[in-house]
Amino acid sequence: MQEGISETLKDTLAEVTDLSRAAALLEWDQETYMPPGGVQSRAEQISTLLRLSHVRFTSEEVGRLLDQLEDDVAKLPFDSDEASLVRVTRRDYDEATKLPPDLISEIARAGSMAQPVWQKARREEDFSLFAPYLEKNVELNRRIADAIGYDDRPYDALINRSEPGMTTAQLEAIFAELKRAIVPLAADIARHADSVDDRVLYRGFDPDLQLAYALGLVKRLGYDLERGRQDLSTHPFSTAFGPGDVRITTRVSRDFFNECLFGSIHESGHAMYNQGMGQNIDRTPLWGGASPGVHESQSRFWENLVGRSLPFWRHFYPSLVATFPEPLRGVDEEAFYRAVNRSYPSLIRVEADEVTYNMHVLLRFELENEMLEGTLKVKDLPEAWNARFKSYLGLNVPNDREGALQDIHWSYVSFGIFPGYTIGNLISAQLMEKIRTEIPDLEAQIGKGQFAALLGWLRKNVHRHGRKFTPNELLERVTGKPLTAAPWIAYVQQKFGALYGLQAARH
Amino acid sequence: MQEGISETLKDTLAEVTDLSRAAALLEWDQETYMPPGGVQSRAEQISTLLRLSHVRFTSEEVGRLLDQLEDDVAKLPFDSDEASLVRVTRRDYDEATKLPPDLISEIARAGSMAQPVWQKARREEDFSLFAPYLEKNVELNRRIADAIGYDDRPYDALINRSEPGMTTAQLEAIFAELKRAIVPLAADIARHADSVDDRVLYRGFDPDLQLAYALGLVKRLGYDLERGRQDLSTHPFSTAFGPGDVRITTRVSRDFFNECLFGSIHESGHAMYNQGMGQNIDRTPLWGGASPGVHESQSRFWENLVGRSLPFWRHFYPSLVATFPEPLRGVDEEAFYRAVNRSYPSLIRVEADEVTYNMHVLLRFELENEMLEGTLKVKDLPEAWNARFKSYLGLNVPNDREGALQDIHWSYVSFGIFPGYTIGNLISAQLMEKIRTEIPDLEAQIGKGQFAALLGWLRKNVHRHGRKFTPNELLERVTGKPLTAAPWIAYVQQKFGALYGLQAARH
Incomplete structure (x- = not known):
């Protein structure tokens, strides 16, 4: 590796890191100690730090340095610091530069317009207020997917931004397996609800x-x-x-x-x-x-x-x-x-227990995909949400605040985040x-x-x-397999079977 | 004023402000909540933020924009926001760009080398350890003064960096007046020490x-x-x-x-x-x-x-x-x-009371000037310190830790800071x-x-x-006079005369 070039890249990356870490401290302070009056200045400061960090990272110079370094590290081991640095930086760089600046601004604007409306719609339990903004966000998510590119499904582009290497098909197979195991388990637990007193x-x-x-x-x-x-x-x-x-x-x-x-x-x-x-x-x-x-x-x-x-x-x-x-x-x-x-x-994802949590995620994963691919119209979202909720968890959703308006995620343009929660559960097992x-x-x-x-x-x-390895790479390296649902399913069946005295057949 | 150009400048200045405010929050956190392990990353982050802020502010673009704007604001009132912005930004810009980058790095290096030695010298109560570093710092202060330029005394250049518009001559006159009033007052109080029990x-x-x-x-x-x-x-x-x-x-x-x-x-x-x-x-x-x-x-x-x-x-x-x-x-x-x-x-400045505080500052002001102008050799500093301390405050200095090694200021290259404390006291009165x-x-x-x-x-x-006005401009505007010692002298003579039952003649 040409030492000089690598040091130049490292200096730039260190600067970018410092800027985003500084922004993270400003955010931490905002959530912990900042007095109420600090809101406006703080927003300005965080925005400046993140903008400078983005500008610095997406500079043509970084692209040029990566071009040069990719040849240099080609012969180094995949898991070496140098090869990994170039590989992961390239992935980040491509992702950060693929979105045209106009689209980035439009996303930021759409998010800041949608959030107060989402809050109002929640307060008034009226999904129709939020629907036009969600429609806009669905459209923007489609444009993000187009800008990033994908082989098979538009959701692939989105999931790749947060869970690199994961595909919609892989997740669909995993969620199907989860659904087969968890829907009956949750129902079985519900029938034995008296067994546990909290x-x-x-x-x-x-x-x-x-x-x-x-x-x-x-x-x-x-x-x-x-x-x-x-x-x-x-x-x-x-x-x-x-x-x-x-x-x-x-x-x-x-x-x-x-x-x-x-x-x-x-x-x-x-x-x-x-x-x-x-x-x-x-x-x-x-x-x-x-x-x-x-x-x-x-x-x-x-x-x-x-x-x-x-x-x-x-x-x-x-x-x-x-x-x-x-x-x-x-x-x-x-x-x-x-x-x-x-x-x-x-009803609420963030309050859900171990067994039912992934069903909340599955629901969102399915609905995001269907909205993105146009098979579900935004205006029909609450109905679809409620029907599926009944089918997966047996509950009637009393209002949209506790239903389709539950999460903040859809108010800022970002599909493809929810699966990470289930991926986390499965990886842990x-x-x-x-x-x-x-x-x-x-x-x-x-x-x-x-x-x-x-x-x-x-x-x-x-x-x-x-970040040297993608989730699947890491799992293959450590467990010999990519992400799989079986260990987690076995874990909850065994644990909750015992807790609730369920039939041995199921665990 | 050409609106477009002004907005460009304002955007840059806003960015520079955001960066230094972010750095200030990082420093606040460092002094309040940061865990011990955070030291290294925090130093990197603050250094990056301040460097970017400096680079952005000292860019040629800012200089060009100021050149253009100076004509535009020439006819605006002195105290208008626009004229003041251009005037003060120009002052900051000239100061920030006058020091050559090599000198700036040398100052930073000298400071970080001198500080641990200063701490060691304090611990061991041995000024001679610190002397070579202080000599270097005196030389660097001379080079700073040369780079900034001055009409009369090298200290003018240094004091101007923190107290714009102040001159060594103005301060010398003020300190002489203070000395005439305070040395006898402090001695008088010492003779009536029993009057106050704390x-x-x-x-x-x-x-x-x-x-x-x-x-x-x-x-x-x-x-x-x-x-x-x-x-x-x-x-x-x-x-x-x-x-x-x-x-x-x-x-x-x-x-x-x-x-x-x-x-x-x-x-x-x-x-x-x-x-x-x-x-x-x-x-x-x-x-x-x-x-x-x-x-x-x-x-x-x-x-x-x-x-x-x-x-x-x-x-x-x-x-x-x-x-x-x-x-x-x-x-x-x-x-x-x-x-x-x-x-x-x-003995210690930061613990001094209202009456004696300014004598501590006077001492440092005199010694800084004499070292800078070469009339006092660094190796003779402790002796000069102790002799003057005896003469102004009547105390024998038992060791250099409580004497010439007392303040951190001289370990990081920065003469011309101390007078600000006395200026503050005088302005308040x-x-x-x-x-x-x-x-x-x-x-x-x-x-x-x-x-x-x-x-x-x-x-x-x-x-x-x-920062619209310099200290003297502000005082002239508000009180009709530049900085003057008389109100403060009258205040302490009256207050402490009464407290200690001193002869009416003195108050």
Whole structure:
């Protein structure tokens, strides 16, 4: 590799990274500490930073440097830092330069016009207000797909932007498999709803103690507070400004235990991913999550596969009882484990449990595709939503606010985001299946509150690579297979079969 | 004015402003919430933002636009937004472009090499370690002065960078006047030291209550918490990210009352200045303090002329006693007022009281000038420092850590900063003299806890103008005179004469 050229590219990429990390801090501050009066200046600043970052990254100079470097790295191993840097930067560069500036502005304008209308439509529970804006957004998504290009289905272009390498066909096959397994499982659980009682979670837990307990717990999992911190925000999130500064936020409700603790575990799962990325890829496009789906796999891994497991509570429950003796009086660890795993069909995706969550995603994936391909008209969306909701989860949707107007995503032009949530769930189980073969006494370790081997495995196999590999590449490398639904299906059938005492036939 | 050209310039200046405000938020976060691991990435990010801001601002395009605009605004009033914008931007532009890039890099390198040595020299109380680095810094300051240019004294070039329009001659005359008045006053006070007892301040005050009381108090003064907030940091400061987001930090000591309360008032004085700057000059070089000295005048105004006045404590003392009944037992408002105004010679500038503070600055001003002009050799600095300290404040300096190695300023190449502190003190009294003629019942208002008229006056006459006027221009406009020491001398002679029961002859 021509050293000089590579350094020029690296300097530019470092600058681009610095700008977007600075923007991320401005966003973090906006959600945590910024006084109300700061809104306007903050919007200006973030917009300037992101614009400069985009302009710098999409410069012709970067394209020229990549052209030169692609020959140089052709003989280097696929997973070498240099070859990966050129390959991933090229992918980002092509994606960033394929959208014409006019389309980018139109997308930004459409989003900022649609969002207040979406909010109004929600308040008034009137989808028809939002329909014309969603129609515009569907059209813009089609134009994005056309600009990016695709072989088979327009959705391929969109899903590729967030989950590189995934195809609509791959996802359709996976969702079909999920539907076959989960619709009957959820129905079976609903018939045995009485088996699990979660009223203990609503008995009232002191908020300050919840925050302190959650922070102590995520520290035990391996979230490094020398390189992170926890603050409060309306919507919990995780964000990273570099390998040494990866933060989480949480919220806390006296009246519902799950929010703070499982929210904190979830966000610390995201954060441990970023904390585990190699210094060797810092300040390059390789530093970051392989995809939103892979990122979500880390948060769901810790939240559900670890944090909602019985060995986990065998270890932590005594200290939880010592912290909250009153609300936990008369509840043993197994009852508590059952409570935090209660599964039931619900209207709102972000509140859904492990079993039903993917059905919410499936619904959106299908509807996005149909709108994009014109087989579903926007005006017919609520009807389609409600019919499918009934069919998948057995619930009647009482209004569009809790139905087709539920998510903010469709108000800013961005189809193809939702599948990442399910991809994350599936990856977490696919990784766990592999981990169990490599750390045979994992359950015993978790039961003793020991997470170092587990985190070490994730660091070595997932975290340190950052964006070097696409989701499927990563999974093939680590588990020998691309994304597959089987491990996750087996996991929920086994776990919830036992929890709800379902017929052995199904698990 | 050619509208199109002006908009181009304004867009560039807005971008430059956004970048430096973003850098300021990154610095705020670094001092308040950043985890220890964030140091390296944060340094990279701030450096990138400031470099891009500098590059953008010093571009030839900005110079060309200014050339064109200078003709256009020639006929506009001096204080119009347009004429002021072009005039002040030109001043900044010339200053920023006059230093050759090589010199800028050399300054940065010298600073980062000198600082750790300065810290080591302090620890070991050994000036000789630091001397070669200070020699280098003196040489660099000379080269800065040469690059910027000056008519009379090299220090003129340096002082002009922070206090535009000020000359060494003007400051020398002012400091001479101060010396004549303050050296005997401080000596007189020292002879009557027993008149004031401040032991109440060390009786132990609950830190959380101190923070809450201080925040409530600065809110009463007029610091708008919808557009600001208070956080903790090791060294208190104020910082602004726009008209709607101006923050202060404070620190709190159980064992010394003054730190939190007067620190908070001081910083809120800075912050109210920024909160009062006009929206019409937002995102331009006009938005900001007229100079560090003028900024300091606002903080010292509220801290000392308001916050250390008797009417102020007549109003606030009852609520202070209600908050801290134990430590304040048996102390009445006048005794408390006397305690917070205790004056005594001390070694450390940042801990000095109102009377002696300017002597610390005078000392540094003289020594900087002499080093710059070669009449004082760096190796002889400690001796000169100690001799002058004895002569001005009557104290023997026990070691260089508390003497010539006291301030960080000389470790990063920047002479000409210290006078701003005294300029601030003098301006605060010069403004107050004028205010008393325009708000005759000011004392009564303060005694009732009413600050709206006072803040309104400062807004109208000082704050809203931002950087439109130089310090002397502003003072001429508001008080009819350039900077003058007389009002401040009269103020301390009267106040401390009364406090210490000095002979009427002196006040």
